[in-house]
Amino acid sequence: MIIAVDGPSGSGKSSTARGVATRLGLRYLDTGAMYRAVTWSAVERGLDLDDTEAVAERARELRLELSTDPADQFVVADGTDVAAAIRAPELSAVVSKIATNLQVREELIRRQRAIIDAARPTGGIVVEGRDIATVVAPQAELKVLLTADQNARMARRGAELAAGSVTAEQLRDQIVRRDADDATVSEFQVASDGAVTIDSTYLSLDEVIDAISRLAKEAETREVP
């Protein structure tokens, strides 16, 4: 089974997808971490992030090891553990430049599909991002568009980051400006054909995991005659 979870920034995709994968014994893929790892590498090499060719070349050359075990997540880029570095606010501020580079997308989508194929024999995978249901895995048995209103998403991100480490302006940039930029290359603001929308504004994380797990069981029953 492939479960696709798409949605805007801070809607809870990573926490929910990881929780569902743990609950159902599936693998878990955080595709945003891949865009972040390419960004980290481009910055580390001092590349001009607007130089689309140079950044795309970096994406193609990058050795990226990404765990799909929901209980043991790691991201290793060219031998360096970048799990913490890719979450830094300075990196979040520029990641959309890389995520809107169409050549980078082509390379990462190719890698994401290979990871999904490799997970098939293990029972399946929960994949989260912006374009999973529409581009990466339109064949997914369950497609979820996870939303939450903008204020809730900003409050969640603010609570997650160390108190006082980001200004209100940086928080808005991480959520509102980033979504606007990312939406120029992916459709994650309205549900694609066959996708179920879950608005998590007033739901706890456990309630969202319960809802998606229930939908997955129903989808599985439909698949097996």
Ligand SMILES: Nc1ncnc2c1ncn2[C@@H]1O[C@H](COP(=O)(O)OP(=O)(O)OP(=O)(O)O)[C@@H](O)[C@H]1O
């Ligand atoms: N239903 C929920 N209720 C309250 N808090 C939540 C809920 N779901 C997730 N959170 C919290 O909101 C924050 C953002 O969640 P998460 O990182 O999973 O979002 P995301 O959609 O993956 O964000 P991004 O796309 O920016 O990486 C986390 O601190 C998480 O614990």
Ligand SMILES: Nc1ccn([C@H]2C[C@H](O)[C@@H](COP(=O)(O)O)O2)c(=O)n1
């Ligand atoms: N399938 C995806 C996954 C992520 N992105 C973009 C969106 C963000 O700007 C960046 C990092 O994602 P996050 O870790 O915040 O979920 O990558 C995308 O375009 N497509």
